[in-house]
Amino acid sequence: MVTIASQTVNQEIIHLADLRALNDGKERWNHLLNKDGRNRALLISAAPGAPPDPHIHSDFNEFWIMLDGETEYQIGQYVPFTAKWGDVVIAPAGYRHDIRSTGTGPWNMRLVVGPQWSNHDIKGIEPSKFIPLPQAEPANLIHTSYEWMLERHGTENNWGEEVVLDQRNRVNFIHSIPGSSNNPHWHPDFDEWWVVLKGELEWRVGKKDPFRAGPGDVVFVEKGYRHDIVTVSDESAVRLAVTNRAGVHIYDGDDPAPKE
Template sequence: MRVVKSGLAAGMMAGAAMLAHQAFAQAVPAPAGAAPAVRPAPPPPIYGWVPKKNPVQAYVAPNKPWWKLADVLALHKGQASWSQPIVRNKDLMADWHQLAPGAKKPEVLYADNRVAMIVWSGQVRVSIKGQEPFVASKGFEINVPLRLPFTMETVGSAPALWLEVHEAGDIPIYPDTGTSTRPADIKGVTYTRSILSGGDGVYDGANKPYLDYYKDVVGANGRAGAFIASDHMFVNNIRGKGTPTPPPTNLGHFHTNYSEFWFVMEGNVDYQIQGVPVFTASAGDVVTAEVGRWHRASFGGPVGQMATRVAINPFPRGLHNYTPESNGRQ
């Protein structure tokens, strides 16, 4: 979630709602020439006794505080196509995927949840039911609603690499085209031919098929903001200029019921996570703060250089808990 000066006091549900409101507002650009929106003043702090894990939540593989992209690539050196689990928690899971030139993923859909992706290298043609196929390259963020079949196909001479995020435990459904064969069963699952009900998922004003982040935000010097803000998934771009790292006494905040992770899209981001030495993550890295751990993110140096972290968690209105001494500010 966002670790910024506009945060509010511990236990404050109204403050969380304000953060979500701001994220939604950032996701919809103002018309050209329009006067800047005036943000309402935050409500006064409300204090509460909040349950915090003690001892703190342990990191269990594949989870770890800092997955460096270089380390992931080293694990799969010489492989053309591969996948690497990065995040597993009770709400979400995330994996790196690389697809060899000319290779294509089978068409799949997911029953009740969205899929989010961030493309990092190469080019991949994305075909989603009801949408014109598009080619995604570095910096594209992709949003596939529930029950929309989609495929991924590498184009060009280089492999395509992307981070893919699902709801925890989601298993793909393979459309039956009449000529397709029954998928192989996996542990604990028997694939059964069925009629699918419930209708297709849809795009709306707050959820678009894709965002070309480097063109539409970095190239245009635009405002970052929420890319996906829906039930069970929040993908929020947070961009700013490099600043001096705050002192260790600034703990940031913690979340009561969920873990949070970030993809570093641009520049450097400094992290302080409870029980972990302070570190600076670079573009392409993935960072996780387990549930209940104090954590703080700040835009890394050099001072003035822009940086972006993409915060990913299950709740657009997730609760932030701050120390009373902070007055709800980082």
């Protein structure tokens, strides 16, 4: 059953299955998920062969979180690469980006994150020569592969690593083992949101009823609410957490959260 209205913004939880159901049969669609003052997060699904729209933003970094299907990215002068579930892709400011669905299924989904304003009118020039992606460490790789992150850190323990860190955002890739939870806290100056990539997690937010999210679900918690997150699946869970750069946390024992 579809439980979301079309274009509802900053909903506490959006289930990916509901978005698929809402858009069944459409070749290309967008759904605005979050607008939080810093970012605009738009879910895009495009069938293979959908016309691309290569362009440049000179004044902000843009990033994508990959969900269903396979998508080819060509960023700046780098050789094109294919991204799939859980991968994070960044186009630094001034890097032309050309994005094409290459998967075979109906769903080729990516969540694009840019500022609330965004200009897609500058088309740029196709590179005359491609160069390989550099071998480098996170954060801010052009392509952070989900599978590589799991290989890099393993799935035995709790861990987190920053994959995006710029003026607007800090994005952490977080792996949590069954039964584990983070320390309850709240944020005074930013709304936080997450994309679940693996397993099932339970959010406990203020005095609200706890709720659960699984792969592809997007959770949004307004600033000022105490929250903690528990891994409730038998398998470990992976989520991406999007905060502002400073990422100020206020834990229990300090000031109580202003919202309930």
